[in-house]
Amino acid sequence: MASGTALIYDEEMTTHKLLWSDPVCDIEVPERLSSSYDQLKRYHLVERCVHVPAREASQEEILLVHSSEHLEVAKSTQTMNEEELKKVSGNYDAFFFHPNTYCCARLAVGATLELVDAVMSGKVRNGMALVRPPGHHSQRNAANGFCLFNNVAIAAEYAKLKYGLQRILIVDWDVHHGQGTQYIFEEDPSVLYFSWHRYEHQEFWPSLKESDYDAVGLGKGKGFNINLPWNKVGMGNSDYLAAFFHVLLPMAFEFDPELVIVSSGYDSGIGDPEGQMNATPEVFAHLTHFVMQLANGKLCVILEGGYHLKSLSESVCMTVRTLLGDPVPQITGEMAPCLSAVESIQNVRAAHKSYWKWLMYEDTSFLQNLSTKSLLLKKANPNPSTEHESKITNNDETVKVERFLELHMKNILFPVPPIKTATTDSRGSVHLLPVPVHFVKEIDKTEIKALVSGFYADIVKEDKNLLSLGSILAILDKILKKEVCNGIAESPTCSVSVAVALRHSVRFGFQRVLCIFVGDMEIIPNTEDGKILMIHICEKEQSGKTRSKHYISLNWKEDAEGNDFFPAVLGFILPVAYSYQPNLTVIAVGPNRSLGISGISLLFSLLQGLAESRILAVIKDTEINVMQSVAKALVGASAPQFGVYVPPTQEKVNKIKILRDQFQQEWKMLQCSVKDGI
Ligand code: X5A
Ligand code: ZN
CATH class of the missing domain: 3.40.800.20 (Histone deacetylase domain)
Known part of the structure; x- marks a missing residue:
């Protein structure tokens, strides 16, 4: 399994610049590249990436997309004087030539192709190329909008040809x-x-x-x-x-x-x-995190626009941090x-x-x-x-x-915590993980009794329960103290353990804890004060529950043929969760779960965008066969495994629609149509 993040930057690409006055083009400056790179250095991100050198693309490679006429015009500008350069530039909508533009544009294409090679060969998992001139306005026969060659389009054609890819996003x-x-x-x-x-x-x-x-x-x-x-x-x-x-x-x-390429312009930022x-820089961490879940993580991010130097460079850093697998920062602003x-x-x-x-x-x-x-x-x-x-x-x-x-x-x-995932060391399966996992020492019994005093006292009478509670609380403490990002624990008494963990988090001072239950479990905690939002995914209709915006029952049985849970997670669970903005996510997997391993992996992977990636996983001891997959999703060491995509049935689509209609006034990120009078 590929790991590592490539970073491609070549100072040569800062030599392309506007030589005359033109108010349309004067924002496309060399500092866009150098200030982004400087900021990456300041955050110590450069040293964490794999340096991949850029190269000049060959003419054949450019011809994968462009006409030979276009290539010849570009080539001919190398020896022109300023007056001639200005004249050719005038043939296009918003473009300027410099004597070194052709060289830079070939480097921009070559850098993009090198990144595709690094990702496709498995040398790295993903990467970013900082290039100038940008590419996405460039057409077969024309420069346009600061772009000479279409870096990303050439990369897609190249990937199809060289690696036989049939689907590129x-x-x-x-x-x-x-x-x-x-x-x-x-x-x-x-x-x-x-x-x-x-x-x-x-x-x-x-x-x-x-x-x-x-x-x-x-x-x-x-x-x-x-x-x-x-x-x-x-x-x-x-x-x-x-x-x-x-x-x-x-x-x-x-x-x-099979591969995702991002035309990554940051002119969409604040x-x-x-x-x-x-949009503030951290949104790009979220966007990056989402596209990392596709194509087994094979992702190439290529710079396009972005003209506010500070906004641009902070957003580039957010992107690269996320590519490296760092926790995703909390998104700010009203979520509607x-x-x-x-x-x-x-x-x-x-x-x-x-x-x-x-x-x-x-x-x-x-x-x-x-x-x-x-x-x-x-x-x-x-x-x-x-x-x-x-x-x-x-x-x-x-x-x-x-x-x-x-x-x-x-x-x-x-x-950033040096170790991402905590677990107790009672289960062999988790030991197989290829990354450092923090093994937590269990809290001693008197300490647990003190922690749970006042509530659930009868539960802690049983020794077995006490021990498992001890390990969960120990892991939760590491998460709360930011010593680790997430943690996994198994428990014989899943719902009770979760109840204690939720209480503990709220007492710690968390205002909003998102709790997702998967399976048949009795749900103990009350949710009245709004400090806990429950989403219960189960096969059986949950009756007798009060209608509250803080308790949502999602009846869903994953299709046996593959994963049909995508629309429910994307169209319902994530919008609700992002509307809520939790400080912590607790995911409990219990008996008679109606989701398979692929559906559960999807949940764990996508919910890492919330709560600064803080997740506590509590797995019922009868369900430990999901442990390995959950652990993989949490440490982020392996490519996401979501199984085969199966389209949802009409019944399931309707189920989501009904829930959306029911909750979109409260959880506004659910809104995707205006006809219902929003
Ligand atoms: C790459 C890019 C913008 C061109 C704007 C011309 N081009 N008005 O952001
Ligand atoms: Zn743009």
Whole structure:
């Protein structure tokens, strides 16, 4: 199993620069690369990565995507004087040539291909390439939008050719539409292209009709082009996460890529003069964490845009930290997507209904009114920023964001524990893990009795229970003290142990603990004070439970043929969990569980995005066959194993829809359509 994270950076790519005055192009500066790299050094991330040298791509490699005419023009600029350079540059929409541009662009492509090789050969698990010029606007025969060669598109063609790949996912989280990439793969079903972008009803550059949600691909490629247009500026963390939960991730898991390439622009982050969005750097840790769950972790992240140097470099660091497997920082801000975002999400889901199995039962009866609706919204709201408070327009704002980020990053950075996972040393299976695991010494009996005094006193009378409680509390203490990130314990009395652990966490001072029960268990703790949110996944209908937003019963039996749990986790559990923002997640696996190992692994892998990745796993002693998989998911040492994707039945899709309707007022990240009067 591949491990390690590659980092590709070559100072040579800072030599490409604008030689004359051009207010459109002057934000694409060499410092974008050097300041990102400096910040990576400051966080000691460079030394933790595997250095992979860049190389110049060959002409044949560039011709995988581009015409020979385009290549020849680019080549000819090497010997031009400033006046000639300016003239050729003028042939394109937003591009500038420097005598060294051709060399840099070949290095940018070559760096991207080297990263693909490092990941595909298993030399590393994943990696990032810091490149200039960027690529995603570049087309077969034209430079465009600061891009000369389409680095990511060439990499996808290269991976298909060299490694025989049949399914590649390109995630373009740059704030601009990668129309170049769309054109290149429009008819190609082997490349799934996802892009969100500032659109403002076609007002924003490049102002193309084909950037809208109804451009789904052509011919055989129908359904493999996903456009999520943002019709307002100021989109933030919750809008981006909602887009992942309700659009990208379900499609991506159904597509089941063999490799993921990210067109990683950070102009979608706060402070960027182009994007004017509000997402803070830590959101990129979450986005990265999610795409790491695909393609067995094979992930190449390639820099595209990003023009606010501080925002850019902090976001790059967030991405690289996450690639390295560090805990995911807590997301900040109110967790509710804005109305305009929900409208866009609803539209793209409707547009793709006939191409994706998980969407086939979507209700699209609202569709006939859609276009008029958009027009009405547009007219009624001529100022695109009215829904969002902050809009960054000038230099003052840029400096303000710099100061904000300086403080903000101090608040969200936390020491990384040297050891990620704690367990007790009673079970052989966990010892097989290839990474350091902290073996916790059990707390002595009098100490436990003191800890649980006052509640559940009768339970601790039995010696066996006492011992198991002791180990759980010992592990929990390590998590609470941030000595470890997560932990696993087995228990003969699962629900009681969890009850004690929850109590203990709340007494420690946690305001919100998310508790997921898998299996038939009696659920002891009360949830009235809102400090605990329970999600109970079980086969049998749980009757007699009070209807409370803090107790949710999800009746689900995983399909025997494979994993059909994806839509439930992405479309329900994660949105609820992200709305809640827990300080700790406790996952208990008990008897008669209706989820198989693949469903449970999925749960553990994806919930690590919450609570700074703090998870306590309590496994009933009869279920220890899931231990190994849970431990693997928690230490993050191996690729995620979620089993074969099986589309959910109509009954199951309806189940999610009913729950969503029931809870979306309370847990707002569930919202993915506007028709129910939100
Ligand atoms: C790579 C990228 C933006 C071009 C904007 C032109 N290009 N107005 O972010
Ligand atoms: Zn961009």
